[in-house]
Amino acid sequence: MNIIIQDYLQRIYHITANAQTILITGQGNPDGDSLGAELVLHDLIMQQRRQITPGALPEIVICNDEPTPPGYGFFPGLDRIAAVEAISNRRFDAGFVVDAGTDRVGRVFPVLQACRDVINIDHHRTRAAGIETLAWIEPNICSVCEMLFAFFESAPWALELTPDIAACLYAGIIYDTGVFRYPNTTPRTLEIAARLLATGIDFATIVEKLFLEKSLVGLRLQASVLKSLKTDRKGEVLWGKITQAMLQESGATFDDEEGMISTFTFARGTKAAVLFKEFGAQEIKVSFRAWGAVDVGQIAKRLSPQGGGHARAAGVTLLMPLEEAERLVIAELERALENPITA
Numbered sequence: 001m002n003i004i005i006q007d008y009l010q011r012i013y014h015i016t017a018n019a020q021t022i023l024i025t026g027q028g029n030p031d032g033d034s035l036g037a038e039l040v041l042h043d044l045i046m047q048q049r050r051q052i053t054p055g056a057l058p059e060i061v062i063c064n065d066e067p068t069p070p071g072y073g074f075f076p077g078l079d080r081i082a083a084v085e086a087i088s089n090r091r092f093d094a095g096f097v098v099d100a101g102t103d104r105v106g107r108v109f110p111v112l113q114a115c116r117d118v119i120n121i122d123h124h125r126t127r128a129a130g131i132e133t134l135a136w137i138e139p140n141i142c143s144v145c146e147m148l149f150a151f152f153e154s155a156p157w158a159l160e161l162t163p164d165i166a167a168c169l170y171a172g173i174i175y176d177t178g179v180f181r182y183p184n185t186t187p188r189t190l191e192i193a194a195r196l197l198a199t200g201i202d203f204a205t206i207v208e209k210l211f212l213e214k215s216l217v218g219l220r221l222q223a224s225v226l227k228s229l230k231t232d233r234k235g236e237v238l239w240g241k242i243t244q245a246m247l248q249e250s251g252a253t254f255d256d257e258e259g260m261i262s263t264f265t266f267a268r269g270t271k272a273a274v275l276f277k278e279f280g281a282q283e284i285k286v287s288f289r290a291w292g293a294v295d296v297g298q299i300a301k302r303l304s305p306q307g308g309g310h311a312r313a314a315g316v317t318l319l320m321p322l323e324e325a326e327r328l329v330i331a332e333l334e335r336a337l338e339n340p341i342t343a
Contacts (some may be wrong), residue, residue, distance in 0.1 A: 001153055008136040009154045015117045015133070016045045017052060019093035021059050023115060025108045027100035028065035030072065032175025032210055034099035036168035037121070037144040038062045039077045041096055044151050047159050063087050065106025069255045074209045075171065076164040087111055096121065099144045103129040104306075121147060123176075124309060125297070142184040145172025149192045166199040171206050178262070179207060182312065183292075211259060218256035221246060225260055225275070236293075237333050238267050239274035241322065254279070265289045271340070272296065272333050276325060284325040288314045293340040299332055 016022065024041050026034035042060050049057050062081045072078070084107045095115035097105055102120050105112060112118060117133040123141045141147050149169060151157050173193060177185045180193070197203055214222070225240045242257055250256075254277060261275040271293040277285040286303075288296035290312050300307030300314040307316030318325045 001150065005136075005150055006154065008134065009150060010156055011134055012119060012136075013048070013156045015094050015119065016048060016058075019058055019117070020056070021090075021092040021094075022061070023087070023090075023092040023095040023108075023111060024060065024062045024098070025064055025096070025105050025112065026098045027104055028106040030064050030066070030068050031099075032072070033143045033145055033172040034064075035068065035072055035075055036172030036175070037098040037148055038064075038096075039075060039080070039168045040145065040148050040165050040172075041098065042077065042080055043162070043165050044148070044157065044159055048157060051158065058093075061087060061090075061092070063108055063111075065108055069258060071209070071213070071255065071258050074205070075168060077168075084108060091115075093117065094119065098122065100124070101129060102131055123147060142182070142186065142189050143172050143176035145169045145176075146189055146192055149195075161195070161199055163199050163201055166196040167201045167206060170196045170201055170203060171210060174207060175210055179211065184310070184312075211262075215252070215256055217250050217252040220250040221252035221256055222260055222263060224250060225257075226264065229264060231270075232330060232334055234337075235269045236271040236337055237274065237330060238264055238270045238272075239276065239326070239330065240264060241276040241278065241326070243278045243322065261287050261289055271337060274329060274333070276322060276329075278322050281321060282319050284318045284320065284322055286316050286318060286325065286329055288316075294333065294336040295341065296333075299336060303329065303332065 022045060024038045026038055042062060045060060063084060065084060068078060068081060090111060092115045094117045095112045097120045099122060102112060102118060113131055118131050120132045120135040121144055123138050123144055125139050128135060138147055152159050152161050173189060177189060224246045225242060228240045229238060231238050247253060261273060265273040272290040275287045279285055288300060290296045295311040297309045297311050297314040300309055300316040304316045304318060309315055
């Protein structure tokens with residue numbers, strides 16, 4: 001194992017061994033990787049403490065800014081997740097942030113800030129908020145769930161890879177690799193996936209739940225999104241939208257749009273895809289996908305300091321009307337495509 005990673009694992013071991021109250025959080029709106037990582041962290045810390053302090057187990061609370069989307073109801077252990085209101089006046093010995101920078105946790109941030117130790121585990125190029133005791137950042141690893149597998153190879157931890165843990169890790173890995181379709185998939189990723197499958201997890205159901213299963217209202221919303229598609233004059237940028245009117249007409253909510261950008265990302269000739277989501281008259285959330293010609297993570301950062309992500313998948317929130325956001329984002333993408341990445 002990489003010596004640097006081993007050092008991170010040992011430092012985390014000592015922090016969790018001496019904490020009686022532990023907070024685990026992640027990006028404001030949980031996704032397959034962040035949720036899987038949170039649940040795995042809970043279980044691996046509990047395993048550690050049963051070995052070393054069986055008579056004094058810690059209290060571990062998982063909390064996110066937004067509720068868990070209904071589509072993730074198949075994850076084991078969701079009953080461990082608390083509402084923000086339940087912890088707003090709490091103090092914790094240690095706080096973990098996964099799959100996001102410590103400044104991207106929304107209403108959980110004040111509670112996190114009060115923790116004695118703050119550990120950030122992320123695979124994005126995260127901006128430090130200045131409160132981290134330890135920041136383990138691996139931009140070249142596909143997901144936080146792949147990062148966490150290192151705990152199960154580390155001698156100090158001596159953990160059991162249970163089916164529930166394996167299911168959560170597998171869900172996070174396939175979520176962030178698009179079931180091993182994205183270029184962030186490596187031989188190491190596939191090796192870990194094979195070891196997870198060897199535990200007997202129902203991998204087919206996990207894939208179906210994450211990528212294929214849709215509600216009826218979600219399918220109606222998807223039809224409206226596909227009807228809304230527009231392209232630039234060269235056919236290189238393709239974008240769609242979800243408006244409040246579309247939600248009302250279909251009966252759907254934003255919980256039903258999970259993965260919807262993937263339905264048009266692979267249109268022939270497309271180099272970048274965008275989905276605009278109208279959360280309010282002056283609040284537009286933008287999701288990007290690209291296939292190497294542009295770095296949408298950098299574009300998202302240029303549009304807003306709070307934007308970011310990866311070169312091929314990113315997001316940003318723009319405080320402006322939908323039409324203005326469309327003009328701004330598409331113009332930025334067209335400028336970037338005038339000097340495409342060739343490496």
